[in-house]
Amino acid sequence: MNREIEPFSRLVAEFTKLPGVGAKTAQRYAYSVIRMPEEEVEEFAAALTECKKRIHYCSVCGNYTDKDVCDICATRDKSVICVVKEPKDITAIEKTKDFDGVYHVLHGTLNPLAGIGPDDLTIKQLLRRLDGVKEVILATNLDVEGEATAVYISRLIKPLGIKVTRIAGGISMNSDLEYADEVSLGRAMQNRTEI
Ligand SMILES: [Zn+2]
The missing domain is CATH 3.40.1360.10 (Dna Topoisomerase Vi A Subunit; Chain: A, domain 2)
Incomplete structure (x- = not known):
């Protein structure tokens, strides 16, 4: 995939914020998100926000x-x-x-x-x-x-x-x-x- 595609590079950039995740790994993660069924991606995103909202x-x-x-x-x-x-x-x-x-x-x-x-x-x-x-x-x-x-x-x-x-x-x-x-x-x- 062309790395210039905006939503894709944005997701890659988000993944590189995680510890131990370099550009290559971030790209692999982004590709794997694209391949997921939409419901699964929604669950993934919900888990992230729930975790942040509910844990203190x-x-x-x-x-x-x-x-x-x-x-x-x-x-x-x-x-x-x-x-x-x-x-x-x-x-x-x-x-x-x-x-x-x-x-x-x-x-x-x-x-x-x-x-x-x-x-x-x-x-x-x-x-x-x-x-x-x-x-x-x-x-x-x-x-x-x-x-x-x-x-x-x-x-x-x-x-x-x-x-x-x-x-x-x-x-x-x-x-x-x-x-x-x-x-x-x-x-x-x-x-x-x-x-
Ligand atoms: Zn305690």
Whole structure:
């Protein structure tokens, strides 16, 4: 197909907004949309807009949900809170099937160079959730920002008499939780140490 056809190049341009999708892949996706029956394309488009309209942050933990309070907050052990950088880290830890507590999403990590300070994260909201909490697990990434964030939060929470732990690092584990395999991440959670 001629790439100058306007609706086609527009769709290709939209697909390239997705992570990991270059021009070639975007073009393949666009061709495959053209080949779909019209109802299927409509369902596809509806799924995109529905997803955006109905999904928001859980009012307690900051994870994505289509309810006010997410299923994890509603059903699990609230005495252990695992603190993560982003909602996708929850998906990674959930895959280990090892954790029965609840989460807290910071929506970032401290990064002074990028101008991200404590007030840009949900640290205040975390401090408001500590009633009856026995342990806070700091599962921010094992990179410089993740470490600095863990240290910062532990200094706020430890004086309150709550156990604060940090997930263990390991050579097999990438600094980004998302890319760690389930076994390494499960081990990092199990071998967490008090800080
Ligand atoms: Zn929640």
